Amino acid sequence: MSFGAISVASGLDVWQTQALSLGMFTGASQFALVGVLGAGGGALAAVVTALLLGARNSLYALSLRPYLDTAHTSWWRVLGRAQITIDESTAMAIRYPAGSRQARHAFWTTGLAIFVLWNLGTLIGALGAAALDDPRVLGLDAAVPAGFIALLWPRLRDRSAIALALASAAVAIALVPILQPGLPVLSAALVAVIAERLMARTERTS
Amino acid sequence: MIWPAVIIGSIGTYLLKLTGYVIPARVLENPALRRLTALLPIALLAALVGVQTFSVGTALQIDARLAGLAAAIIALILKAPFLVVVLVAAITAAALRATGLSV
Structure with missing residues (x-):
């Protein structure tokens, strides 16, 4: 529901909002795309931010292979399972033994159930927000950063993650008056690259 | 420019998901790539929190x-x-x- 409302408050119409939940179907990327567009960023900056956030789904798919593959997995099944490869379906599948029927069952039921609920919620939220004259009155603009911090929160598992988050937020805020809208957020990807290099160096020396 | 972003973004995120199932596993097993993929959501989501809280266009408020x-x-x-x-x-x-x- 919150995605639908936030997307419409960011300036997308109900159809565009619903198309994202059907076609993109990965929460963080969807929120990022509408967030960057809503802040006045260009389409390119919005798409690149969404793709960088969606890259982790590739690794989920990779780690799911031994859990889902059988000797006769058809190509249309692979095409279908790709769309419902998200945090939740991955987490449910890997609780069962690799290659087991339960793992496949958990993946498909979780993925499809969330797909249906997420799209229903999107529609309700989008129609609700579209009925309002000024989303600011209901504080929907404040709901946007709240949605992002709720997505971020479970990833702040250790001190280096918290340090990276604070550094990225500081860099992006500092660049707001200097760069075009959309680019300050993307610049945080460079902060992540620097953090990765620092971690690689620490690993080598330890 | 909203529809192109919606459509290209959706195709791109779908292809990213599909990539993990179809390309040779060793391509994605690069440790630096793995680390970066884990760090990117933290950096980008934190930047989005900061920008969406304080920015009005290119001004801070x-x-x-x-x-x-x-x-x-x-x-x-x-x-x-x-x-x-x-x-x-x-x-x-x-x-x-x-x-x-x-x-």
Whole structure:
């Protein structure tokens, strides 16, 4: 529901909002795309931010292979399972033994159930927000950063993650008056690259 | 420019998901790539929190969104679910505006 409302408050119409939940179907990327567009960023900056956030789904798919593959997995099944490869379906599948029927069952039921609920919620939220004259009155603009911090929160598992988050937020805020809208957020990807290099160096020396 | 972003973004995120199932595993097993993929969501989501809280176009402004964010963090510390966190932030900001305490 919150995605639908936030997307419409960011300036997308109900159809565009619903198309994202059907076609993109990965929460963080969807929120990022509408967030960057809503802040006045260009389409390119919005798409690149969404793709960088969606890259982790590739690794989920990779780690799911031994859990889902059988000797006769058809190509249309692979095409279908790709769309419902998200945090939740991955987490449910890997609780069962690799290659087991339960793992496949958990993946498909979780993925499809969330797909249906997420799209229903999107529609309700989008129609609700579209009925309002000024989303600011209901504080929907404040709901946007709240949605992002709720997505971020479970990833702040250790001190280096918290340090990276604070550094990225500081860099992006500092660049707001200097760069075009959309680019300050993307610049945080460079902060992540620097953090990765620092971690690689620490690993080598330890 | 919204529809092209929606369509190209959707195709791109789908292809990323599909990539993990169809390309040779060793391509994605590069440790640096793995680390970076784990760090990117933290950096980008944190940047989005910062920009969406303080920016109005290319200007910075402190307003009711900051109070909403503080309320959201308290809700997260209390382990509230996603929808509650978002609602608490919206209600906090709306209440401050309705009482004239903030813009």
